[in-house]
Amino acid sequence: MPYKCARCKRQTDIESARGIKCPYCGHRIFLKERGGGVKRVDVR
Amino acid sequence: MEFEVENIEGDGRRAAFVVRGATPAFVNGVRRAMLADVPTMAIDTVDVYENTSVIFDEVLSLRLGLVPLTTDLEGYELPEECSCEGEGCTGCEVSVLLDVEAEDEDTTVYSGDLEVEDPEIEPAQDGIPIIDLKPDQAVVLEATARLGRGRDHAKNQGATAAAYKHLYRAVEDGGGGEDVLRGYVETLDGDVVDMSEYDGRVSEAFDDDVGFETVDDAFVFEVESDGSYEAEQMVSEAALSLSERAEELADTIAT
Numbered sequence: 001m002p003y004k005c006a007r008c009k010r011q012t013d014i015e016s017a018r019g020i021k022c023p024y025c026g027h028r029i030f031l032k033e034r035g036g037g038v039k040r041v042d043v044r
Numbered sequence: 045m046e047f048e049v050e051n052i053e054g055d056g057r058r059a060a061f062v063v064r065g066a067t068p069a070f071v072n073g074v075r076r077a078m079l080a081d082v083p084t085m086a087i088d089t090v091d092v093y094e095n096t097s098v099i100f101d102e103v104l105s106l107r108l109g110l111v112p113l114t115t116d117l118e119g120y121e122l123p124e125e126c127s128c129e130g131e132g133c134t135g136c137e138v139s140v141l142l143d144v145e146a147e148d149e150d151t152t153v154y155s156g157d158l159e160v161e162d163p164e165i166e167p168a169q170d171g172i173p174i175i176d177l178k179p180d181q182a183v184v185l186e187a188t189a190r191l192g193r194g195r196d197h198a199k200n201q202g203a204t205a206a207a208y209k210h211l212y213r214a215v216e217d218g219g220g221g222e223d224v225l226r227g228y229v230e231t232l233d234g235d236v237v238d239m240s241e242y243d244g245r246v247s248e249a250f251d252d253d254v255g256f257e258t259v260d261d262a263f264v265f266e267v268e269s270d271g272s273y274e275a276e277q278m279v280s281e282a283a284l285s286l287s288e289r290a291e292e293l294a295d296t297i298a299t
Binding site: 034038039040041042043044 | 086087088089090091092093094095096101102105106108109187197199
């Protein structure tokens with residue numbers, strides 16, 4: 001699952017061995033990226 | 045059962061009329077048919093291609109479902125009554141597109157931004173706000189609208205207000221007694237007046253000794269549509285629906 005660093009905006013994977021930390025800037029807040037597919041929602 | 049219907053007010057979405065010679069059960073049946081049985085077009089599924097706004101896809105979709113669309117009962121069938129048996133075809137569904145991007149400034153997406161494939165179907169009002177977009181946020185989606193009934197989902201309830209009450213009638217030498225009266229009142233001449241024209245003040249509309257009583261078999265109906273139909277068409281469709289159900293019942297009993 002790809003995530004984006006909230007500070008440097010680079011895409012990265014979260015690896016448990018490394019902890020929740022951006023490998024580029026060290027920031028600890030990530031944003032989940034939206035998947036590329038089409039999402040169908042039933043309006044009910 | 046024979047009854048008379050007299051229009052007293054109507055301007056497209058709103059209508060008020062008097063029904064004489066009917067029973068409370070019958071007028072309540074019409075009221076319930078307007079709320080639950082008259083089919084209206086509404087967005088039913090949404091394919092979200094892009095949504096970078098702060099609103100979840102599901103919340104956005106539910107908002108779209110509640111946007112009233114004008115309904116064309118000649119051109120579309122209910123999915124369960126369509127020859128495609130609900131699979132989806134041009135006879136029972138229509139495509140609705142929304143493609144909006146906020147470029148340099150905050151943008152509000154309105155119901156008027158929805159583009160419907162069929163020009164007969166359109167949002168009943170253009171100014172319903174759906175979502176606020178910040179710069180660079182975008183929403184791209186394709187939705188499918190289908191007919192449905194209010195008894196299955198509130199988004200398909202075309203009548204936003206449907207209510208009735210007994211008609212009041214003015215009587216001579218009634219001893220007065222009422223200071224304020226709301227709604228419609230039959231005058232001594234047989235005309236029906238809207239008391240809101242007098243701010244409800246009885247003394248301005250009638251002589252001092254006039255009293256009031258309810259007319260047992262006369263009802264004042266007030267109907268307001270969400271824009272799916274004109275109010276008058278809504279009432280006609282409700283009456284038709286009642287008639288069809290009564291025929292169905294008679295057929296079932298006969299067999």
